[in-house]
Amino acid sequence: MKIAVLIKYVPEATASWRFADDRALDRDGVEGRLSELDEYAVEQAIRLAEAGAATEISYLTMGPPRAVDALRKALAMGGDRAVHVVDDALHGTDAAGTAAVLAAALRRIEADLIICGMASTDAEMSVLPVMVAERLQLPAVVNAAVLKVADGSLTVERDTEDATEEVVAPLPALVSVTDRSGEARYPSFKGIVAAKRKPVTTWSLADLEIPADRVGAGGAATEVLAVRPSPPREAGTVITDEGDAAARLADFLAANKLL
Amino acid sequence: MALRLILGLLMTAVAFTVAGRRLFMLYRLGRAAQPADPGRTRGGAARLRAELTEVLGQRKLLAWTVPGVAHALAFWGFLVLALTIVEGYGALFQRDFHLPLIGTEPWLGFLEDLFVLATLVSVLIFAGIRVRHSPAREGRRSRFFGSHLDAAWLVLFMIFNVVWSLLLYRGAQINTGNFPFPGGAFASEAVARLIRPLGAGANDVIETAGLLLALGIVLLFLVLVVHSKHLHIFTAVGNVAFGRRPRALGALLPVYSAGRPVDFEDPGEDDTIGRASIEDFTWKGMLDFATCTECGRCQSQCPAWNTGKPLSPKTLIMGLRDHALAAAPYLLAGDKSRVDALATAAAQTPLVGVDGVVHPDVLWSCTTCGACVEQCPVDIEHVDHIVDMRRYQVLMESSFPPEAGVLLRNLEHAGDPWGRGAGARTEWTDGLDFPVRTLDGERLPDDVEYLFWVGCAGAFDDRAQRTTRAVAELLHTAGVSFAVLGGDETCTGDPARRIGHEVLFQQLAAQNVETLNNAGVRRIVATCAHCFNTLANEYPQLGGAYEVLHHTQLLSRLVADGRLVPVTPVDATITYHDPCYLGRHNRVFTPPRELLGSVPGARLTEPARTRETSFCCGAGGARMWMDETIGTRINETRTDELLAGRPDIVAAACPYCVDMLGDGVALRRQQDRVDEHVVVTDVAEVLLRSVREPAGPAAPLTANEPRKAQP
Amino acid sequence: MSTVLVLVHHDDGVIRKSSLELLTLARRLGDPAAVVHGDAGDALAEALGRHGVTTVYAIAPPDPESYRPAVEALALAQLAARTAPVAVLITSGPSGTEVAARLAVRLDGGIITDAVQVRAEAGGPVATQSVFAGAWLVEGRVRRGTPVITVRPNAVTPEPAAEPVTPQVERVELAEPVPAAVPRVVARRAKAATGRPELTEATVVVAGGRGVGSAEGFALIERLADELGAAVGASRAATDLTWCPHELQIGQTGKTVAPQLYLAGGISGAIQHRAGMQGSRTIVAINKDPKAPIFQIADFGVVGDVHTVLPALIDEIAKRRG
DSSP: OEEEEEOOEEEOTTSOOOBOTTSSBOOTTSOEEEOHHHHHHHHHHHHHHHTTSOSEEEEEEESOGGGHHHHHHHHHHSOSEEEEEOOGGGTTOOHHHHHHHHHHHHHHHOOSEEEEESSOSSSOOOOHHHHHHHHHTOOEEEEESEEEEETTEEEEEEEOSSEEEEEEEESSEEEEEOTTSOOOOOOOHHHHHHHHTSOEEEEOHHHHTOOGGGSHHHHOSEEEEEEEEOOOOOOOEEEEOSSOHHHHHHHHHHHTTOO | OHHHHHHHHHHHHHHHHHHHHHHHHHHHHHHHSBOOOTTSSOOHHHHHHHIIIIIISOTTGGGSHHHHHHHHHHHHHHHHHHHHHHHHHHHHHOTTOOOTTTTTOHHHHHHHHHHHHHHHHHHHHHHHHHHHTOHHHHGGGSTTTTSOHHHHHHHHHHHHHHHHHHHHHHHHHHHHTOOSOSSOOHHHHHHHHHHGGGOHHHHHHHHHHHHHHHHHHHHHHHHHHHTSGGGHHHHHHHHHHTSOSSOSOSSOOOOEETTEEOOTTSOOTTOOOSOSSGGGSBHHHHHHHHHOOOOOHHHHHOHHHHTTOSOOHHHHHHHHHHHHHHHHHHHHOSSGGGSOHHHHHHHHSOSBSTTSSBOHHHHHTOOOOOHHHHHOTTOOOHHHHHHHHHHIIIIITOOSOTTHHHHHHHHHHHSSTTOOOGGGTTGGGTTOSSOOEEOTTOOOOTTOOEEEEOOHHHHHOHHHHHHHHHHHHHHHHTTOOEEEOGGGOOOOSHHHHHHTOHHHHHHHHHHHHHHHHHTTOOEEEESOHHHHHIIIIIGGGGTOOOEEEEHHHHHHHHHHTTSSOOOSOOOEEEEEOOOTTTTTTTOOOHHHHHHHHHSTTEEEEOOSSOGGGOOOOSOTTTGGGSOOOSSSOHHHHHHHHHHTTOOSEEEESSHHHHHHHHHHHHHHHHTTOSOTTOEEEEHHHHHHHHHSOTTSOOOOOOOOOOOOOOO | OOEEEEEOOEETTEEOHHHHHHHHHHHHHSEEEEEEESOOOHHHHHHHHHTTOOEEEEEEOSSTTSOHHHHHHHHHHHHHHHHOOSEEEEEOSHHHHHHHHHHHHHHTOOEEEEEEEEEOOTTSOEEEEEETTTTEEEEEEEOSSSOEEEEOTTSSOOOOOSSOOOOEEEEEEOSSOOOSSOOEEEEEEEOOOOSSOOTTTOSEEEEEOGGGOSHHHHHHHHHHHHHHTOEEEEOHHHHHTTSSOGGGBBSTTSBOOOOSEEEEESOOOOHHHHTTTTTOSEEEEEESOTTOTHHHHOSEEEESOHHHHHHHHHHHHHHHTO
8 A cells, every 4th residue: 555645844833924025924034844733644654654554655745945854854754755846836826726736746646545634734724635635536534533544445533523433434545634643753863864865756837737827826716815913912911819819800700791 | 849839820820811711802892892982092191190099099989988998998908919919929939039129128018918907907898888788778778789799798708818818828938937028017927926836847838828828819819800890900990091081071972983973964874873782882881881890889879869760870880791791702703603592692682672781761860960970980981871872762763751752842843942932032131121132143242241141941941031130130230241142042952962862962053053153252151051061061072162151150250350249138048059060060169159158148058969979950961851750759859958958048050950949849848848938049049139239129039839841 | 696605504403603603704795595414494494594594405415324524515516506606604623624625626716714704895705814823814815716715613793684584495406426435434422411512612611721730620620611601621731631531622733712701721822722712802811820821812811820719710700690
């Protein structure tokens, strides 16, 4: 069984995030990393390989040249090869365009199982796994907490709003995993050195035969009209408990008609 | 005479063969080990000084008075006894042999007898110590717990035998008229008087038998020595000669493979990173293992051992030695398939592992406080070995206590253990009534005297922020111009290096060195003892040479120069806790005490373990970021030691210590075991309170809310 | 006026609060048409009418066991092709997001997720999203295809229509079969009912974090929640320490809530947690650490021990309510 893992290069959580002039997230000059939530997907793929269920792990990302760092990080954790879709025309691509590009790349990678994180830590849309699956006409199971593969099918345990479910889907399939699926390993130096020797293939839009007018800000099905900082919350009152905090807090709730 | 000669030489030949084979094997084992880091022979003067003070002068042994004196007696006794052995061999050939030149001087006879008796006294003292502090009586508290006790007793017994057999021989020699000394040898003469009534014939026999017996016992002793911990008699000289000078504390060495520093950007195919197995240790490591005398001074001071954890520096080194010897036949064999099964199994036992030579709990219990290295009379470099083993575990196996992953990830992604990131580095300046200059990538202006290295704790930890602000205010008051790096500062890399993640350390350190060099920084003041140590001792390894001061050093100078004047009395008993990385590792003992001493009203008390023997707070060696689940907590043990002097203020000079001890005092307060008013604080805060005018707002000292160390 | 398709969820005819919020928003954009799964009974139709729904599309699933998001996506795609709506509104959340994502691909249009506000504009509906843990607001619009918009629960206050209408109810048969390769739920264990409101829909949420210290400490959070009729939430630390069930987790990898009152006990307010509760109207925080980031966004903060403040607060509230 071949596994493809979709990963994303995102800004560091501690960086100061801002928008560039074109109202896209300013990624220049901001430290980036493999999205923390994607590390769980990488971990699950490696565990399947370690358990003998997978024979090959490929990573796929679409992003600027620096996004190769995310691929290298994943390769340092484990896995075999990586594909980086990089093209100047991709800047500003929306979710729909990204899904189209990733689906085109996945058709070439031909994986039996596609694993993704539950969301990216920057855009946080969580739509990409399903959009990719829909484009590939694959079953998708999102938010898996436990993941098993046997006899050509995928079994997932997951929590929904009101229940814990066991969901089965035939392979090939796509699954997104949550942060409960299992702590991601910390890559060893040995892994980092090995990762330098693993192949990373670069594909352009032309390689994927995707017309440039379907991607980038110009080809996006959505447009950003305005960005502005959230109005600052009015500075609140902070008191130190001297035995009267409960009464003062109750006063506050009452005054705001919250009791 | 001929019989005497033949028997004597025969015995000697057998003993030398047995001992020689052993020594040759040990030599081959040392040769098979990795080359040591370069610099083991550099600095001849310091090495000679160490030989004179530590070997001849017995300096480190004498730090423990009774056992130290006993050992000095035995050591000097053996040096002098060596003369009697030469005399004995001479007497094999010529019954009345004497050493040339001084061989018949009565004072030499006296000296020899004096040290023969001194050796006997030392044996008795040693025996007394071993009985009194036997593990059977004291359990884990005994420094001999885990040592090879039978071998130690056997050696004492053999020394005793050497003494009496020698005296017997010498007494008979007097009676037969073959003794080289006309007088002075008082003890031998006493024995002579005792056995004279046996008659001339008997004394004749006793002389020969005594000589062969004495030589036989010495030869047996030689064989015993090369097969036991008493090998240190020979190896200690070399181990001290090739040890790190002035001591194996302060900086950690970079990662060496085959004697060359490893280039982590482009590592060689055959590079060994850290210690994966026993043969990855250097010959100096092997020499360390061979030299351990199992005396347990290290164990008696080890914070891990003293709080019920499985790590004892002594048993760690003993375990490595025993393992090296068990695996030696395999390691030294040309054809490995013909090695016996036991040795093969030993060689294949993992170095670190639950079923390995070193249990992971042992490896991860170390706080790198250096108490063991400080104590070791033969200069074994325990901390270096532990970090080297950690290096392999972290870098190659990615194996470490899982909670430490948070530390490593935070360092990697945010540049600090708390994971707060550069943006929050100057939050501590909020509310100061003077501006703090922040470089933010600019060059250090010429009028700025010091770069104030704030440190991650100083920037992000609640209590440490107060110290940072206190130091800033004191410097401002004293008119010292300083600047901070602001968001360009990152962790110095101390916790990364000490957990064994050398790659991460190199990255962080290289980045800081570049920042500091680009800013033209020459003089740095740091509040964190760990930052101080890394900046001062480790950054030179990466091309960053600065004059680094700890804040207690700078503040003490400012007080001495009258630029800071403590005026307001602080009516309190203050106990000062020496942070390991300030005191033991860097020998800064006096400045913090001078500072506290300069505060009117303050009464300084010393805890039982202080200065060189200070007891770790539990946070070093990246332990700050690991769970402490085995035994009792180190910080509580140290807190109790400090509170024993009933202080009002526990003062430290390192944010980690203040945090750990603060937690300890808070816990004891919850348990009503310490008075409400007792606080833990940095020395600088005490000084600030005294420097401020009495009319000014009294700076309340750090409160003791328990804080979670985890980021 | 043009149609706005709204995916409505109900429990035995009782419309979910989050769906009512969608209908409230939909009326600002056009004529709401409700799409419901299964038969729409009279009571449901009437209730929908009170919220201005002119048409109810009742999806007839080919098989009750069919994978629901797939069925809903197919039905919505079919209806969107027929009615050319100005927008399709769906509630944010794992299943809503899945439906929206599939639908957007089928319609080859744009998708906007987790909107906190939607307003009508000449060029089509404009949705506002709160991003980067609530630090920024982004206004965006779909410019190709039918806009598919998911809306965060509690973003608006649900209100009935000024004039109730009587909706037409139409049964919708799927024109194309549900794909064979879909996930199948083989086992389902419903969570124990707590009697408390659903977390994402509650108007008051009381949440606990590492600072409560233990499962017993967490019980204080539950007691206060019951006193206030609130839902119980938690930070990841508290769920990781298994002081409470995982589904109570609020934050980046848990639920997003925006209640009228959010009361955090022993939660420091790491950015991952703030991402899930920043939209709350009023935030109250109790924490021992005066530097806890939660105080930066709290309307009322108490620096103190939850173990003393919470019991006192529970008593105080009980006293005031007589």
